[in-house]
Amino acid sequence: MAKRTQLRTKAARSSSRAVKQSGESLPEDPQAFLHQYKETKQQKLLNKRQTLLSKLGTESSIxxxxxxxxxxxxxxxxxxxxxxxxxxxxxSMGDAINVVDSKQYVQAKKKSANAPSTRTKKGLQKVEQQERKLFGMILKDQQFKKSPFEALRESISNRLKQESTAK
Known part of the structure:
Protein backbone atom coordinates (compact mmCIF):
# COMPACT_ATOMS: atom_id res chain seq x y z
CA MET A 1 0.00 0.00 0.00
CA ALA A 2 1.21 3.53 -0.81
CA LYS A 3 1.94 6.13 1.80
CA ARG A 4 -0.48 8.92 2.49
CA THR A 5 1.82 11.63 1.26
CA GLN A 6 2.25 9.85 -2.04
CA LEU A 7 -1.52 9.54 -2.45
CA ARG A 8 -1.96 13.23 -1.70
CA THR A 9 0.59 14.27 -4.27
CA LYS A 10 -1.02 12.05 -6.90
CA ALA A 11 -4.43 13.55 -6.16
CA ALA A 12 -3.03 17.08 -6.28
CA ARG A 13 -1.31 16.41 -9.62
CA SER A 14 -4.45 14.94 -11.19
CA SER A 15 -6.66 17.79 -9.97
CA SER A 16 -4.25 20.43 -11.29
CA ARG A 17 -4.26 18.70 -14.69
CA ALA A 18 -8.07 18.70 -14.70
CA VAL A 19 -8.15 22.41 -13.91
CA LYS A 20 -5.71 23.20 -16.71
CA GLN A 21 -7.68 21.10 -19.18
CA SER A 22 -11.05 22.59 -18.20
CA GLY A 23 -9.71 26.14 -18.56
CA GLU A 24 -8.31 25.43 -21.99
CA SER A 25 -11.26 23.40 -23.26
CA LEU A 26 -13.87 26.16 -22.91
CA PRO A 27 -14.04 28.15 -26.11
CA GLU A 28 -15.25 31.73 -26.13
CA ASP A 29 -19.03 32.02 -26.48
CA PRO A 30 -19.84 33.41 -29.94
CA GLN A 31 -23.31 34.57 -28.83
CA ALA A 32 -22.15 36.28 -25.64
CA PHE A 33 -23.42 39.70 -26.74
CA LEU A 34 -26.75 38.37 -28.06
CA HIS A 35 -28.15 37.76 -24.56
CA GLN A 36 -30.69 40.24 -23.29
CA TYR A 37 -29.62 42.69 -20.61
CA LYS A 38 -31.25 41.96 -17.24
CA GLU A 39 -31.68 44.63 -14.62
CA THR A 40 -30.76 43.47 -11.12
CA LYS A 41 -32.97 43.98 -8.07
CA GLN A 42 -30.66 46.62 -6.68
CA GLN A 43 -30.79 48.58 -9.91
CA LYS A 44 -34.60 48.33 -10.03
CA LEU A 45 -34.92 49.57 -6.45
CA LEU A 46 -32.49 52.41 -7.13
CA ASN A 47 -34.44 53.47 -10.23
CA LYS A 48 -37.77 53.39 -8.37
CA ARG A 49 -36.33 55.43 -5.53
CA GLN A 50 -34.90 58.03 -7.88
CA THR A 51 -38.21 58.42 -9.75
CA LEU A 52 -40.09 58.79 -6.46
CA LEU A 53 -37.63 61.36 -5.16
CA SER A 54 -37.85 63.32 -8.38
CA LYS A 55 -41.67 63.40 -8.13
CA LEU A 56 -41.59 64.45 -4.49
CA GLY A 57 -38.94 67.09 -5.08
CA THR A 58 -41.15 69.06 -7.47
CA GLU A 59 -44.33 68.97 -5.34
CA SER A 60 -43.03 69.60 -1.81
CA SER A 61 -42.78 73.37 -1.66
CA ILE A 62 -44.76 73.47 1.64
CA SER A 92 -86.98 74.53 14.14
CA MET A 93 -88.60 73.41 17.38
CA GLY A 94 -89.53 76.80 18.84
CA ASP A 95 -90.47 76.55 22.49
CA ALA A 96 -90.93 72.79 22.34
CA ILE A 97 -87.47 72.13 23.77
CA ASN A 98 -87.70 71.27 27.43
CA VAL A 99 -84.47 70.40 29.10
CA VAL A 100 -85.00 67.61 31.59
CA ASP A 101 -82.44 67.21 34.34
CA SER A 102 -84.01 64.17 35.94
CA LYS A 103 -81.61 61.29 36.28
CA GLN A 104 -82.94 57.83 35.68
CA TYR A 105 -80.89 54.75 36.33
CA VAL A 106 -81.40 51.45 34.61
CA GLN A 107 -81.23 48.49 36.92
CA ALA A 108 -78.69 45.85 36.03
CA LYS A 109 -80.05 42.47 35.08
CA LYS A 110 -79.37 39.86 37.70
CA LYS A 111 -78.32 36.49 36.42
CA SER A 112 -79.72 33.54 38.35
CA ALA A 113 -76.97 31.67 40.15
CA ASN A 114 -78.09 28.24 38.98
CA ALA A 115 -78.27 29.02 35.28
CA PRO A 116 -75.35 27.64 33.25
CA SER A 117 -73.09 30.03 31.40
CA THR A 118 -73.87 30.32 27.70
CA ARG A 119 -70.32 31.43 26.96
CA THR A 120 -68.74 28.03 27.54
CA LYS A 121 -69.18 24.81 25.63
CA LYS A 122 -70.32 22.85 28.68
CA GLY A 123 -72.80 25.57 29.61
CA LEU A 124 -74.28 25.54 26.13
CA GLN A 125 -74.62 21.76 26.31
CA LYS A 126 -76.45 22.03 29.64
CA VAL A 127 -78.82 24.66 28.26
CA GLU A 128 -79.47 22.46 25.24
CA GLN A 129 -80.28 19.47 27.48
CA GLN A 130 -82.69 21.56 29.55
CA GLU A 131 -84.44 22.83 26.44
CA ARG A 132 -84.76 19.30 25.06
CA LYS A 133 -86.36 18.13 28.32
CA LEU A 134 -88.84 21.00 28.29
CA PHE A 135 -89.65 20.47 24.62
CA GLY A 136 -90.18 16.76 25.26
CA MET A 137 -92.60 17.60 28.06
CA ILE A 138 -94.48 19.95 25.72
CA LEU A 139 -94.72 17.25 23.05
CA LYS A 140 -96.19 14.78 25.56
CA ASP A 141 -98.80 17.27 26.75
CA GLN A 142 -102.42 16.62 25.71
CA GLN A 143 -102.98 20.27 24.88
CA PHE A 144 -100.15 20.12 22.30
CA LYS A 145 -101.95 17.32 20.49
CA LYS A 146 -105.09 19.46 20.24
CA SER A 147 -103.46 22.72 19.13
CA PRO A 148 -99.65 22.61 18.83
CA PHE A 149 -99.00 26.31 18.13
CA GLU A 150 -101.15 27.44 21.03
CA ALA A 151 -99.35 25.06 23.40
CA LEU A 152 -95.92 26.28 22.26
CA ARG A 153 -96.98 29.91 22.65
CA GLU A 154 -98.27 29.30 26.17
CA SER A 155 -95.17 27.41 27.25
CA ILE A 156 -92.89 30.15 25.95
CA SER A 157 -94.92 32.86 27.69
CA ASN A 158 -94.85 30.85 30.94
CA ARG A 159 -91.05 30.49 30.68
CA LEU A 160 -90.65 34.23 30.12
CA LYS A 161 -92.85 35.00 33.13
CA GLN A 162 -90.84 32.61 35.31
CA GLU A 163 -87.56 34.18 34.21
CA SER A 164 -88.83 37.71 34.86
CA THR A 165 -90.10 36.81 38.35
CA ALA A 166 -86.84 35.00 39.18
CA LYS A 167 -84.90 38.20 38.51
Whole structure:
Protein backbone atom coordinates (compact mmCIF):
# COMPACT_ATOMS: atom_id res chain seq x y z
CA MET A 1 0.00 0.00 0.00
CA ALA A 2 1.21 3.53 -0.81
CA LYS A 3 1.94 6.13 1.80
CA ARG A 4 -0.48 8.92 2.49
CA THR A 5 1.82 11.63 1.26
CA GLN A 6 2.25 9.85 -2.04
CA LEU A 7 -1.52 9.54 -2.45
CA ARG A 8 -1.96 13.23 -1.70
CA THR A 9 0.59 14.27 -4.27
CA LYS A 10 -1.02 12.05 -6.90
CA ALA A 11 -4.43 13.55 -6.16
CA ALA A 12 -3.03 17.08 -6.28
CA ARG A 13 -1.31 16.41 -9.62
CA SER A 14 -4.45 14.94 -11.19
CA SER A 15 -6.66 17.79 -9.97
CA SER A 16 -4.25 20.43 -11.29
CA ARG A 17 -4.26 18.70 -14.69
CA ALA A 18 -8.07 18.70 -14.70
CA VAL A 19 -8.15 22.41 -13.91
CA LYS A 20 -5.71 23.20 -16.71
CA GLN A 21 -7.68 21.10 -19.18
CA SER A 22 -11.05 22.59 -18.20
CA GLY A 23 -9.71 26.14 -18.56
CA GLU A 24 -8.31 25.43 -21.99
CA SER A 25 -11.26 23.40 -23.26
CA LEU A 26 -13.87 26.16 -22.91
CA PRO A 27 -14.04 28.15 -26.11
CA GLU A 28 -15.25 31.73 -26.13
CA ASP A 29 -19.03 32.02 -26.48
CA PRO A 30 -19.84 33.41 -29.94
CA GLN A 31 -23.31 34.57 -28.83
CA ALA A 32 -22.15 36.28 -25.64
CA PHE A 33 -23.42 39.70 -26.74
CA LEU A 34 -26.75 38.37 -28.06
CA HIS A 35 -28.15 37.76 -24.56
CA GLN A 36 -30.69 40.24 -23.29
CA TYR A 37 -29.62 42.69 -20.61
CA LYS A 38 -31.25 41.96 -17.24
CA GLU A 39 -31.68 44.63 -14.62
CA THR A 40 -30.76 43.47 -11.12
CA LYS A 41 -32.97 43.98 -8.07
CA GLN A 42 -30.66 46.62 -6.68
CA GLN A 43 -30.79 48.58 -9.91
CA LYS A 44 -34.60 48.33 -10.03
CA LEU A 45 -34.92 49.57 -6.45
CA LEU A 46 -32.49 52.41 -7.13
CA ASN A 47 -34.44 53.47 -10.23
CA LYS A 48 -37.77 53.39 -8.37
CA ARG A 49 -36.33 55.43 -5.53
CA GLN A 50 -34.90 58.03 -7.88
CA THR A 51 -38.21 58.42 -9.75
CA LEU A 52 -40.09 58.79 -6.46
CA LEU A 53 -37.63 61.36 -5.16
CA SER A 54 -37.85 63.32 -8.38
CA LYS A 55 -41.67 63.40 -8.13
CA LEU A 56 -41.59 64.45 -4.49
CA GLY A 57 -38.94 67.09 -5.08
CA THR A 58 -41.15 69.06 -7.47
CA GLU A 59 -44.33 68.97 -5.34
CA SER A 60 -43.03 69.60 -1.81
CA SER A 61 -42.78 73.37 -1.66
CA ILE A 62 -44.76 73.47 1.64
CA UNK A 63 -43.33 72.10 4.87
CA UNK A 64 -44.83 69.11 6.64
CA UNK A 65 -45.85 71.07 9.71
CA UNK A 66 -47.80 73.62 7.68
CA UNK A 67 -49.57 70.79 5.85
CA UNK A 68 -50.53 69.28 9.20
CA UNK A 69 -51.82 72.64 10.43
CA UNK A 70 -53.93 73.06 7.29
CA UNK A 71 -55.40 69.57 7.65
CA UNK A 72 -56.21 70.17 11.31
CA UNK A 73 -57.92 73.46 10.46
CA UNK A 74 -59.99 71.81 7.72
CA UNK A 75 -61.08 69.06 10.11
CA UNK A 76 -62.17 71.60 12.71
CA UNK A 77 -64.16 73.51 10.12
CA UNK A 78 -65.97 70.32 9.16
CA UNK A 79 -66.96 69.54 12.75
CA UNK A 80 -70.42 70.80 13.71
CA UNK A 81 -70.31 73.69 16.13
CA UNK A 82 -72.55 73.23 19.15
CA UNK A 83 -73.81 76.83 19.22
CA UNK A 84 -74.97 76.60 15.62
CA UNK A 85 -76.73 73.32 16.36
CA UNK A 86 -78.52 74.83 19.35
CA UNK A 87 -79.68 77.86 17.40
CA UNK A 88 -80.92 75.73 14.53
CA UNK A 89 -82.77 73.44 16.97
CA UNK A 90 -84.42 76.40 18.68
CA UNK A 91 -85.53 77.81 15.36
CA SER A 92 -86.98 74.53 14.14
CA MET A 93 -88.60 73.41 17.38
CA GLY A 94 -89.53 76.80 18.84
CA ASP A 95 -90.47 76.55 22.49
CA ALA A 96 -90.93 72.79 22.34
CA ILE A 97 -87.47 72.13 23.77
CA ASN A 98 -87.70 71.27 27.43
CA VAL A 99 -84.47 70.40 29.10
CA VAL A 100 -85.00 67.61 31.59
CA ASP A 101 -82.44 67.21 34.34
CA SER A 102 -84.01 64.17 35.94
CA LYS A 103 -81.61 61.29 36.28
CA GLN A 104 -82.94 57.83 35.68
CA TYR A 105 -80.89 54.75 36.33
CA VAL A 106 -81.40 51.45 34.61
CA GLN A 107 -81.23 48.49 36.92
CA ALA A 108 -78.69 45.85 36.03
CA LYS A 109 -80.05 42.47 35.08
CA LYS A 110 -79.37 39.86 37.70
CA LYS A 111 -78.32 36.49 36.42
CA SER A 112 -79.72 33.54 38.35
CA ALA A 113 -76.97 31.67 40.15
CA ASN A 114 -78.09 28.24 38.98
CA ALA A 115 -78.27 29.02 35.28
CA PRO A 116 -75.35 27.64 33.25
CA SER A 117 -73.09 30.03 31.40
CA THR A 118 -73.87 30.32 27.70
CA ARG A 119 -70.32 31.43 26.96
CA THR A 120 -68.74 28.03 27.54
CA LYS A 121 -69.18 24.81 25.63
CA LYS A 122 -70.32 22.85 28.68
CA GLY A 123 -72.80 25.57 29.61
CA LEU A 124 -74.28 25.54 26.13
CA GLN A 125 -74.62 21.76 26.31
CA LYS A 126 -76.45 22.03 29.64
CA VAL A 127 -78.82 24.66 28.26
CA GLU A 128 -79.47 22.46 25.24
CA GLN A 129 -80.28 19.47 27.48
CA GLN A 130 -82.69 21.56 29.55
CA GLU A 131 -84.44 22.83 26.44
CA ARG A 132 -84.76 19.30 25.06
CA LYS A 133 -86.36 18.13 28.32
CA LEU A 134 -88.84 21.00 28.29
CA PHE A 135 -89.65 20.47 24.62
CA GLY A 136 -90.18 16.76 25.26
CA MET A 137 -92.60 17.60 28.06
CA ILE A 138 -94.48 19.95 25.72
CA LEU A 139 -94.72 17.25 23.05
CA LYS A 140 -96.19 14.78 25.56
CA ASP A 141 -98.80 17.27 26.75
CA GLN A 142 -102.42 16.62 25.71
CA GLN A 143 -102.98 20.27 24.88
CA PHE A 144 -100.15 20.12 22.30
CA LYS A 145 -101.95 17.32 20.49
CA LYS A 146 -105.09 19.46 20.24
CA SER A 147 -103.46 22.72 19.13
CA PRO A 148 -99.65 22.61 18.83
CA PHE A 149 -99.00 26.31 18.13
CA GLU A 150 -101.15 27.44 21.03
CA ALA A 151 -99.35 25.06 23.40
CA LEU A 152 -95.92 26.28 22.26
CA ARG A 153 -96.98 29.91 22.65
CA GLU A 154 -98.27 29.30 26.17
CA SER A 155 -95.17 27.41 27.25
CA ILE A 156 -92.89 30.15 25.95
CA SER A 157 -94.92 32.86 27.69
CA ASN A 158 -94.85 30.85 30.94
CA ARG A 159 -91.05 30.49 30.68
CA LEU A 160 -90.65 34.23 30.12
CA LYS A 161 -92.85 35.00 33.13
CA GLN A 162 -90.84 32.61 35.31
CA GLU A 163 -87.56 34.18 34.21
CA SER A 164 -88.83 37.71 34.86
CA THR A 165 -90.10 36.81 38.35
CA ALA A 166 -86.84 35.00 39.18
CA LYS A 167 -84.90 38.20 38.51
Missing amino acids: SKSSLRRRKRKEKQELKPKMEELLTSLEE
